[in-house]
Amino acid sequence: MTKNFTDITDITTVDLQAIIADAISMKAARAGLSKGAIDPDPALSGIMLAMIFEKSSTRTRISFDMAIRQLGGSSMVLSTNDMQLGRGESVADTALVLSRYVDAIMIRCNAHETLLELTNNADIPVINGLTDRSHPCQILADLMTLREHKGDLSRLKLAWVGDGNNVASSFLHAAPKFGFALSLGCPDKFAANEDDIGYAINAGAEITVTTDPKEAVLGADVVIADTFVSMGDVDAKQRLQVLAPYQVDAELMAGAADDAVFLHCLPAHRGEEVTAEVIDGSQSLVFDEAENRLHVQKAILKYCFDKI
Ligand code: CP
Ligand code: NVA
Numbered sequence: 106m107t108k109n110f111t112d113i114t115d116i117t118t119v120d121l122q123a124i125i126a127d128a129i130s131m132k133a134a135r136a137g138l139s140k141g142a143i144d145p146d147p148a149l150s151g152i153m154l155a156m157i158f159e160k161s162s163t164r165t166r167i168s169f170d171m172a173i174r175q176l177g178g179s180s181m182v183l184s185t186n187d188m189q190l191g192r193g194e195s196v197a198d199t200a201l202v203l204s205r206y207v208d209a210i211m212i213r214c215n216a217h218e219t220l221l222e223l224t225n226n227a228d229i230p231v232i233n234g235l236t237d238r239s240h241p242c243q244i245l246a247d248l249m250t251l252r253e254h255k256g257d258l259s260r261l262k263l264a265w266v267g268d269g270n271n272v273a274s275s276f277l278h279a280a281p282k283f284g285f286a287l288s289l290g291c292p293d294k295f296a297a298n299e300d301d302i303g304y305a306i307n308a309g310a311e312i313t314v315t316t317d318p319k320e321a322v323l324g325a326d327v328v329i330a331d332t333f334v335s336m337g338d339v340d341a342k343q344r345l346q347v348l349a350p351y352q353v354d355a356e357l358m359a360g361a362a363d364d365a366v367f368l369h370c371l372p373a374h375r376g377e378e379v380t381a382e383v384i385d386g387s388q389s390l391v392f393d394e395a396e397n398r399l400h401v402q403k404a405i406l407k408y409c410f411d412k413i
Contacts, residue, residue: 107120147177200226230409259284281308290321
């Protein structure tokens with residue numbers, strides 16, 4: 106059966122833990138190699154990955170491209186604007202055609218339904234490279250980073266501050282799988298998805314929901330921020346106004362644990378969701394986090410081909 110990487114909810118804890126462990130071990134195995142060198146034990150030789158982008162990307166695009174190359178495979182980067190998909194060809198037909206040419210697809214699209222339609226019609230693995238609903242690859246890179254810096258994830262309290270967006274949803278999906286506590290500090294207007302909160306609570310996760318950012322970060326081991334205006338959001342002015350009190354600054358970080366770390370999936374907007382002092386300060390792990398996109402995506406690709 107084809108293995109997709111659609112959402113964290115679809116994958117067992119054993120497989121998720123294996124993906125992170127494999128990413129950590131592949132990262133160590135490459136020590137000293139140049140970035141363009143193929144892995145000592147390339148797991149996906151001859152595999153062609155098509156990457157489809159309906160919206161912008163720096164990290165996802167480049168880290169997946171390097172990931173498949175280091176694994177011995179190749180990639181092609183496609184923009185929906187340059188495909189017939191951008192002129193109304195159906196997602197289903199696109200899935201069927203691509204399944205005849207390439208071995209796997211990674212897609213970044215606006216509507217989550219597009220990802221699901223692609224997944225339902227392709228007979229090759231499909232990976233979610235971000236939709237309006239979720240960003241699972243990012244969360245595995247974040248959790249890999251926390252495993253490296255903080256150890257056992259099930260002992261941690263994570264605090265999400267700001268917009269309850271797609272990235273927040275993937276943290277909600279991950280909370281019951283990894284056993285960490287998650288506290289959400291978001292305004293009512295931009296609260297996290299109710300279904301995802303319900304999913305996490307029903308699956309046994311310790312979830313706290315508050316509109317007070319100070320309450321959210323109290324004693325937290327990890328404070329997480331993301332942009333106030335995600336790709337596709339049309340209400341930028343209102344968002345910047347309503348979310349302004351949710352900026353992560355040194356004062357807010359002081360309410361977290363003394364050894365708390367700061368995460369942000371990037372791109373960041375210094376002076377909006379986070380101050381330069383925090384994101385460029387000693388508690389910030391954002392560039393380790395960005396690097397780990399590469400290592401974790403190699404493990405995600407291997408998972409899709411049963412190579413872990
Ligand atoms: N964090 C992330 O997904 O970055 P890009 O939008 O640059 O891919
Ligand atoms: N929430 C952001 C994440 C970008 C990586 C967005 O969807 O634009």
